[in-house]
Amino acid sequence: MxxxxxxxxxxxxxxxxxxxxxxxxxxxxxxxxxxxxxxxxxxxxxxxxxxxxxxxxxxxxxxxxxxxxxxxxxxxxxxxxxxxxxxxxxxxxxxxxxxxxxxxxxxxxxxxxxxxxxxxxxxxxxxxxxxxxxxxxxxxxxxxxxxxxxxxxxxxxxxxxxxxxxxxxxxxxxxxxxxxxxxxxxxxxxxxxxxxxxxxxxxxxxxxxxxxxxxxxxxxxxxxxxxxxxxxxxxxxxxxxxxxxxxxxxxxxxxxxxxxxxxxxxxxxxxxVIRNVPPGEAVAAAIRHPERPVVLVDVGDNIGGGTPGDGTVLLAELLAQGAQDATIFIADAEAVRAAVAAGVGGTVETAVGGKTDDLHGPPVPVRGRVRLLGDGRFVHEGPENAGVPADMGPTAVVRVEGVNLVLTSRKLMPGDLQQLKTVGIDPLRQQILVVKAAVRWRGGYGPITRHAIDVDTPGLGSVDLNRFRFEQLRRPIYPLDAESTW
Ligand SMILES: [Zn+2]
Missing domain, CATH: 3.40.50.2300 (Response regulator)
Structure with a gap:
């Protein structure tokens, strides 16, 4: 055959x-x-x-x-x-x-x-x-x-x-x-x-x-x-x-x-029908949670669902609330280049994220020390996509106050712990792990997560479908048409 x-x-x-x-x-x-x-x-x-x-x-x-x-x-x-x-x-x-x-x-x-x-x-x-x-x-x-x-x-x-x-x-x-x-x-x-x-x-x-x-x-x-x-x-x-x-x-x-x-x-x-937690409330709860790691799910910037991966709402909130041992990925090739120019151990001062559109928070000015530079390549350890290579492009880890800011040149949906390990982050030592996802993150992160909060961040991954202007969709459809019958 x-x-x-x-x-x-x-x-x-x-x-x-x-x-x-x-x-x-x-x-x-x-x-x-x-x-x-x-x-x-x-x-x-x-x-x-x-x-x-x-x-x-x-x-x-x-x-x-x-x-x-x-x-x-x-x-x-x-x-x-x-x-x-x-x-x-x-x-x-x-x-x-x-x-x-x-x-x-x-x-x-x-x-x-x-x-x-x-x-x-x-x-x-x-x-x-x-x-x-x-x-x-x-x-x-x-x-x-x-x-x-x-x-x-x-x-x-x-x-x-x-x-x-x-x-x-x-x-x-x-x-x-x-x-x-x-x-x-x-x-x-x-x-x-x-x-x-x-x-x-x-x-x-x-x-x-x-x-x-x-x-x-x-x-x-x-x-x-x-x-x-x-x-x-x-x-x-x-x-x-x-x-x-x-x-x-x-x-x-x-x-x-x-x-x-x-x-x-x-x-x-x-x-x-889903209702998530406002960003300020979610970050405060993650900071005071007695066990680590706490996963903050940036649902509005769910990369696997087509968002840019450069949403800044949770980064701004982590910095504003003085979060310690927090890790967040932002896809921003321009910021990576700034970090590369500063070199490992150097100080980089730049605005990160929020550059693809105006739906995921504005660029956030940061100043921090470059901890690591890498090529952003790794092989998925799984379970999802186990054995499949991944490529985030040139990548930099910048320490900004208590936050490990991982800047990648290409967006990549989270869900595999190797993505963290490859940039020197031990997920078990982090108080807060921000994942730009909806559910996929649970594959790799699920077994080590002590607490997770789904956050109502704005963006193309928003769970409020009323924020989108549909023209071709068949109607009525639930939950957009809440009173629809079938
Ligand atoms: Zn899918």
Whole structure:
């Protein structure tokens, strides 16, 4: 058996001011995809599953990027074109596995990844099985269902099961190729637009939803069930929650299961509304907390959700309240250059952060001693993305009063303790760790955290969706339309 593989992953924040160009992406071509082997990544799961089964795998093109704005048309066409040409060149194959995110928007394509699958389908023909893996934050639309044969979404947030779900997708694809199953999919979209913070899968309501889905899978009612919380910061018609049930040639049952889980999600909708703690109150509580470390979650600047990572509200508050042993990351290449110019041991005086837009706090003037300079590269220790390299670009640690200010040239979503260790920060010795995240941080930080406070910082990651002006979104949708019925 021979399979072709490739993909594109991007979670698009359509209100972001950060452009998305081909340079935004980390691209792997052909044999470069083998670098994901053995990692807790979707592509790693595909590679490992094929090796274990002695299936010939033809790698084509894979591109991934941290969340930014919608890709322009030329960027999308360049990437989709290369992927589709790679798949076409690999034909004939017995099946195709695509690693996608599911919440990518490109100029002209509100559901850009469904367009990718549609184009792959066009070259593959109507009968060739195509398996797709999606992120839990996918905004799944009917076009995705129509173009693919079987879809498998992550069941966890933080995304700890990326490789496992990819192996499952390969299993289902192989069973399809061998004629043992005939996947049939039904999609139901309850009118729900939860924020990422509400989707932590270790707590209700998402824990409740996945427990029911897993019970149905265990009872062999469905081959696989995807519950995607969706990505609310994409102003597209298919934004929001999705339930996608896959059965073996039984569309009525797939529809019934998808509907049941969508009803369950709707019944739990009030639990998806989040209220966070004001910054001043949160910092004061973190300072006086008797145990360390305390994690302050800068939800408004949730990098994984498409914010710039240069939000300054908590930095200003930490300095104003005289916090000691606090660590905060700010993505600011200009400030890194100032620190590099001062050199290790030197004093740097500059304004940091708040430069990408005017939504995440103004630049904060700081004066401090440069403690460390580095290249910002490390390998994720996991659990999420274990084994995958990361690159923050040139990085500096500047001690400003009691604060370890980590300046990075590129934004990187937090969630892996190696990000701290690589710049000489021992997380256990910090009183306060600021994470620019919603939930992903829990993967690496969770086990060592003694207390966490979700902070109501302003910005593109705000949990108050009324702060955004939606134009393309389907309405009514909860909680924007609080009184809506379904
Ligand atoms: Zn995600």
């Amino acid at each position: 021979r399979l072709a593989t490739g993909g594109i992953m991007h979670e698009t924040h359509t209100f972001s001011a950060e452009p998305t160009a081909i340079e935004t992406f980390d691209v792997a071509r052909g044999a470069e995809l083998w670098r994901y082997a053995g990692t807790n990544h979707s592509v790693g799961g595909v590679v490992d599953a094929c090796r274990a089964r002695r299936i010939g795998l033809l790698p084509t093109f894979f591109a991934t990027a941290v969340s930014t704005a919608a890709a322009d048309r030329a960027t999308f066409e360049a990437m989709a074109g290369e992927l589709v040409a790679g798949i076409a060149a690999a034909l004939p194959v017995d099946g195709i596995v695509l690693t996608l995110h599911g919440a990518m928007v490109a100029e002209g394509f509100p559901d850009a990844e469904a367009e990718v699958v549609r184009r792959v389908r066009e070259v593959a023909g109507p009968d060739l099985p195509i398996a797709v893996t999606l992120d839990l934050h996918a905004n799944i639309g009917q076009a995705m269902v129509e173009a693919s044969t079987v879809v498998v979404g992550y069941d966890t947030y933080p995304h700890l099961d990326a490789a496992e779900r990819a192996r499952e997708a390969v299993d289902l694809l192989v069973a399809t190729v061998e004629g043992r199953i005939r996947p049939t999919m039904a999609l139901v979209k309850p009118p729900l637009l939860p924020v990422p913070q509400a989707m932590f899968t270790a707590l209700p309501p998402f824990k409740t939803l996945f427990e029911r889905a897993h019970a149905l899978e265990a009872a062999e009612e469905a081959l696989v069930i995807t519950i995607a919380g969706g990505f609310p910061y994409a102003d597209v018609p298919m934004a929001g929650m999705s339930v996608l049930a896959v059965t073996d040639a039984d569309i009525q049952r797939a529809e019934r299961i998808a509907r049941e889980l969508a009803d369950l999600a709707w019944a739990h909708r009030a639990e998806m």
